[in-house]
Amino acid sequence: EPEVTQTPSHQVTQMGQEVILRCVPISNHLYFYWYRQILGQKVEFLVSFYNNEISEKSEIFDDQFSVERPDGSNFTLKIRSTKLEDSAMYFCASRRDRVDTEAFFGQGTRLTVV
Amino acid sequence: AQTVTQSQPEMSVQEAETVTLSCTYDTSESDYYLFWYKQPPSRQMILVIRQEAYKQQNATENRFSVNFQKAAKSFSLKISDSQLGDAAMYFCAYRSVMNRDDKIIFGKGTRLHILP
Numbered sequence: 001e002p003e004v005t006q007t008p009s010h011q012v013t014q015m016g017q018e019v020i021l022r023c024v025p026i027s028n029h030l031y032f033y034w035y036r037q038i039l040g041q042k043v044e045f046l047v048s049f050y051n052n053e054i055s056e057k058s059e060i061f062d063d064q065f066s067v068e069r070p071d072g073s074n075f076t077l078k079i080r081s082t083k084l085e086d087s088a089m090y091f092c093a094s095r096r097d098r099v100d101t102e103a104f105f106g107q108g109t110r111l112t113v114v
Numbered sequence: 115a116q117t118v119t120q121s122q123p124e125m126s127v128q129e130a131e132t133v134t135l136s137c138t139y140d141t142s143e144s145d146y147y148l149f150w151y152k153q154p155p156s157r158q159m160i161l162v163i164r165q166e167a168y169k170q171q172n173a174t175e176n177r178f179s180v181n182f183q184k185a186a187k188s189f190s191l192k193i194s195d196s197q198l199g200d201a202a203m204y205f206c207a208y209r210s211v212m213n214r215d216d217k218i219i220f221g222k223g224t225r226l227h228i229l230p
Contacts, residue, residue: 031216033218035218041222042205042220042222042223043159043205043218043220044220045217045218045219048216048217055216056216056217058217089157091159093218095216098216101147101164101166101209102161102164103209103218104161105151105158105159105160107156107157107158108157108158108159110157
C-alpha cells in the first residue's frame, strides 16, 4: 500500500542551526501539507502546497520556514535558525486531488532543538 | 474561523466494553468533512472514520461508528468491543470542502486507555 515517507525519524539540532525535514508523498498525489505537534498539544497546520506554490499558510509559518518540492518527488520543510520552541513532531501529509477527502499522513519527524 | 473541541482529555474503558469519545465543532459552513484520527504511541496519524456533512447517515467502520448531530455540531466516536490495540490518542478533526481552504483543523485529543 502506498504511503507517505518522512526522513529522518528523529533529528537533533543545535539552536540557531538550519534543518531540512524531508517527505516523499504518495506518487500520484497533488496536494501537500506540513503540520506540527508540540509534545502534549494538538496538531497544528503549518502550510499547504499545490502546483508548486504555497496555497495557504498559518501564522506559525513565518519567514523562518520555507517549503520546496525540488525534484517532483520530495517535499521539504526548511527551518532556518531553529529555536527551542521549534521542538515538535512534524507531520507531512498528501492528498490525491481536490475531490478526495482523505489526507494521508507520514510517520512524522521528531525535531529536538537543544 | 472553525474550531474543534474535545472536552475529555483522557478516558478509560474496560476491554470488550463500549466507549464514546465526544467532539463538538464550530463553523458557519453548511458543508464540510469531519474525521476521527488515531495516534498510537508510534505517533503516526491514522484515519479511523470520516463523515461528509451533507450525509445524514452516520458513518460506520467495523467496530467504530459516529453519532453526527449537525444541528448541535456534535460528532462523537463510539468504539464497540474495545481492544487493547485501541489504546491511543484520538483526534477529532474538521476540513472545509472549499478547495482553497483544505487544511485539517484538529481538536486537542482524547487519550484512551484500555483496561485489561
